[in-house]
Amino acid sequence: MRRVMNSKLRILIFAILLLQVTYPQITDLSEEWETNMSFELADELENVVATQIATLPNTLGFIVIHKGKIVSENYYGSDLETSINIWSVTKSFISALVGQAVDMGMINDPDSTASNFFPDYGIGYLDTLTLHNILTMSSGYADQFYPTDPFTFFFDPSQWWALNSTEILLSMPYAYPGEFYYNNSACHLNAHALFYGTDMTPSEFAGEYLFPHLGIDDPVWESGYLDINDGSAMLNLTLREMVKLGQLYLQDGYSGETQILSQEWIERSTQSHVETGIDDEYGDLSDYGYLWWLIDDVGSVYTAQGLGGQIIAVFPEYDLVIGAHSDVFGDDISDHSTVLNYRILEQIAPIFDDLASNKHHVTVPRKISLEQNYPNPFNSKTKIEYSLYEMTTVEITVYDIGGKLIKSLLSEVQSAGSKVISWNGTNKFGEFVPSGTYFYRIEAGLHSQTRKMIIIK
Missing domain, CATH: 2.60.40.4070 (Immunoglobulin-like)
Incomplete structure (x- = not known):
């Protein structure tokens, strides 16, 4: 009898403990951000932001998201309504859109040859090239048409749009795929692949399947040939809007209870596919995924990087997303990017180390x-x-x-x-x-x- 009672008692205790387990809350990104400015390390965080971030003259805005809530938000000559060109952070949004199209079976898997995405052009190189190569900046193409001076492009984008037809991009000089070469022109082919696979421009596709789930309403996004939006830059977002992509990836593709991007795609996008050899302009970002920069070959931290210091940095171990807007017309914008990345990685993120009670990212179960x-x-x-x-x-x-x-x-x-x-x-x-x-x-x-x-x- 005592043995039976002990067994029942153990079951009761286990049930009580189970009820006390807390599961990670999945933020509904279609809603406005919630804030938690009084979290336990708020004073330390604000002190570091004030001394390490606010002192950088090109910084326009800086935001820190911990456990799905804003714990720090500061603006310098701008405000939370300021929408700017996020430059190459656009590439990471394109990666997400391609992933959604792959998830839905609207375009082929990236390991398919490019001839499957562009079957009407009869270019032999497309039988060797894959979309995987284009997503990882290892297409082998020369960057022939994208303006070398981004400021000329900023003031007169028509010079780029006049040259970006699909056939011209596919016909650029090439060597052989596989080696990392940062290439805006070739990257724009991701937007073209999305267009031909879905019969929708990137903006139309995002307006249907991505932006509403992130609370983004019809943003400015420059377009050209066949109204295809630039797959390399020119998407304009507020800082709060921009960092929602990082939170979406942190949440395994969920916005609230709705999964809009598969965990498989996120894992694939944020693992190393090619070494960059770059450790100066953007800091120690040695590896590259699907249009995401990685600080190591296992993707423990992954970032979206735009010209002059537009940044989304995702730290799964800390349940942390950090974002920055910067002035591309300021002084020494390359140096600004380097210093800003360093201070995010070495000064801001370590504050959250003691709060990372679980060193492994919790996977959201599929429904x-x-x-x-x-x-x-x-x-x-x-x-x-x-x-x-x-x-x-x-x-x-x-x-x-x-x-x-x-x-x-x-x-x-x-x-x-x-x-x-x-x-x-x-x-x-x-x-x-x-x-x-x-x-x-x-x-x-x-x-x-x-x-x-x-x-x-």
Whole structure:
């Protein structure tokens, strides 16, 4: 009897302890930032910011996000409403957009050759080059068309837009892919690949799938040939808007309860794919991922870097995101970037070392998964597999490329587990739909996911 009681007591104690476990709160990035200016190290942090950051003459704004809340925010000649060109931080936003398109099956995996993304140009080099090479600044292309003087470009971007057609970019002189070479012109091809794969400009695609989840409303983003936005620079954001991308990556692609970017893509983007050999202009950023800079070959800290000191720095170990806006028309902008990066890494981030009780980043559990339909393309019937991680109301719908609802395949409460459903290519009236590209979408509770499929008659 005593043994039974002891067993029950242990179970009760375990249950009480389990209820006391706290799980990381996932910030809803579509909402305004919450603040926590009175956190335990606030005085120390503000003192270091005042002596190490505010004293840099080119700094316009500096923000620190800890555990999803603003713990320090300071502006110098600007304010929280100031929206500026974030320059090459734009590249990291492009990386996220490409990742979303890959997640949804709208474009091929980056390991595919570039000829799969640009099939109409008949350029032999595209059978060797991959999108992976373009995302990692190892395309082998020369940077032939992007202006060498960024200030000339700033005042007269038309000289760049007049030259950035897809064919001209793909026809730039090349050597062989694989070696790091920082190349704005080649990087712009990521925006073109996104455009041809989704039939949407980067701005349109972001306006549908990324910006609303980050609370970003129709930002200025320069565009040119076929209205394709610059894939290397020219996205204008406030500091609060800009750092939300870093927080999204820190949260494994979740904004609140909605996952908009896969954890797989984030891990792939923030691991080292190529050594940069750069340790001066931007500090010790020795490795490169998918348009993210890394301070080492394991991605323990990854950063987005823009001309003159536009920075997003993500520290997963500390649950920390740090951002900066800087004046590109100030003095010695390269030196400013170097010093600013150094002080973020060596003066600001270490303050949070004692607060990092868990040295390993907590992974947010997935709630649903939606697989690629099979077969795809298909003629008369295809299967769609999906998994639920809890009992919830599930809706699966099919849309055409213009966003028009074609058919609701399912709307009911289902238990957790792996499922499969079929579609015979008919609309809600039982009529067969024509050949073309369609999208299927699952919504389960607060979670959703979309993929592309193709019908060929």
